[in-house]
Amino acid sequence: MLNQSKNIFNSGKTIFSAVMDGKVTGQINTARFLLKILGENIDESRLVLLEQPEKSKMFFFNWVKYLANFAKTSYFNNIKCVYIVANRTRKSFWFRDLFPLTLAYFSGAKLFYHIVGNDFRDFIDSLSAFERKFFFILVSKNTCTFVVLGSRMEDEVNDTISTCCPLSFEKEFIHLPAFISNGSIDGSKEFFESAKINSTITLGFMSNLIPEKGFNYFLEACTLFLRNHPDCQVWIAGPKFVDGHYELLDELVDQKRITYYPYLDGDRKWQVLSKTDIFALPTFYKAEYLPLSILDAMLCGCYVISCDTGDISKYIYEFNGALVDKESVTSIFNQFEKFLGASQAYDRNKIRDFVVDSFAEAKYRETLSVVWLT
Structure with missing residues (x-):
């Protein structure tokens, strides 16, 4: 167990948002394990899963449910942390990641943006100038912690931000490599x-x-x-x-x-x-x-x-x-x-x-x- 006196995740509500179901990938395995560890270390009443819809024939139906859960979650008080396992495509930004990013922006919560794939630059390049500025506005209001797999990924994210971001903002990096269960x-x-x-x-x-x-x-x-x-x-x-x-x-x-x-x-x-x-x-x-x-x-x-x-x-x-x-x-x-x-x-x-x-x-x-x- 973590030191509860220092654990900011127990000082308010934590919103965890990721795709949890569908074809098993490294990203889904990571999301499941992160949620498991959070559940072991956070009071049940403080941990909220905002599950994102997987790509399937039922996507639209599941997306409507996702919107309803987002609307419900947006009324919560004392949101301290928003943890997103990012999807990193233009379409997924609008249909998935936009909503937890908006929660973090308006609640003033600490944002963890977890990048599992080595394609952050491709994601940013896929956005229009307006979309790019909008994305960086959402992540830059408070200090954003980028959770990456290693030093090469940190360099890529830093280089992408320095060349593509029209805003200056404080950011932190944490290296969280792969693991074997x-x-x-x-x-x-x-x-x-x-x-x-x-x-x-x-x-x-x-x-x-x-x-x-x-x-x-x-x-x-x-x-x-x-x-x-x-x-x-x-x-x-x-x-x-x-x-x-x-x-x-x-x-x-x-x-x-x-x-x-x-x-x-x-x-x-x-x-x-x-x-x-x-x-x-x-x-x-x-x-x-x-x-x-x-x-x-x-x-x-x-x-x-x-x-x-x-x-x-x-x-x-x-x-x-x-x-x-x-x-x-x-x-x-x-x-x-x-x-x-x-x-x-x-x-x-x-x-x-x-x-x-x-x-x-x-x-x-x-x-x-x-x-x-x-």
Whole structure:
């Protein structure tokens, strides 16, 4: 528990606003965990959830309910804090984030603006000059605390504000990196194989199957690798999207050269990752910062191959992975071959211990206490 005498969240009402339901993403997982921790440390009567509507066929109906809840919330007295897990698109600003931002503005509450994706500049650029000024008016009335994933994101937000904001205002930053839940640590441990690495190599990929995640570059590199090492096992997991380019994926699946999982979660995810040697995510997605799938892979002892995107390079060392060139089949293939030649040197226990020590839930909670007591 937090020090209640210092906890400003218990000096008045706290409004927590985020999308809580829908397709599970890093943003939704973050929002759920934040609400859980707030609920553990704030009197129930002081915590109000202003749940934002998820993208679905029922969006309009849920949005009307959201407006009704906003209207009800706006009559509350003594609102001290408004915490928003930001959506960062022009449409979401008008249909979701505008309302809690308005609450913070008119109540004089302390504003926490939590940015989960590395796309704040893209969001600001998508706004018209009027919308941009309106947004910064809302966040600048009181000192705004930007909650970001790390130093690179802080630099991006600062640079964006300095070049795009027509106003000067006081702001603070708190770094709140990704985390691995205690449930994930315990669940993965059940299937963890410390001696998995051997001459028969297994390659894997897990993410949304959009071009910027690099899945086609992974598949092309795997095709080359399979020519030299036909006993190699390959799997790829992630949902497909309309107008995606899945010709190569479908061909390899039809030929039974790779295994495709539309979704991997729960025990099945840990089982598959624990039998994997190399996990590759050669992402060049602009909004990427630190994909949770990379942390899941390291938790299972996988050697990780990725790109210098977002904050990924900060956590890739010689003992646990390698960085490859963006949009380069050759670079990925070469790392596959390099790993095979030195696979016995990699310690799955060391890889798992590193990610547990760096991203344990307890460490995240400790950082959260700084947020709550600011």
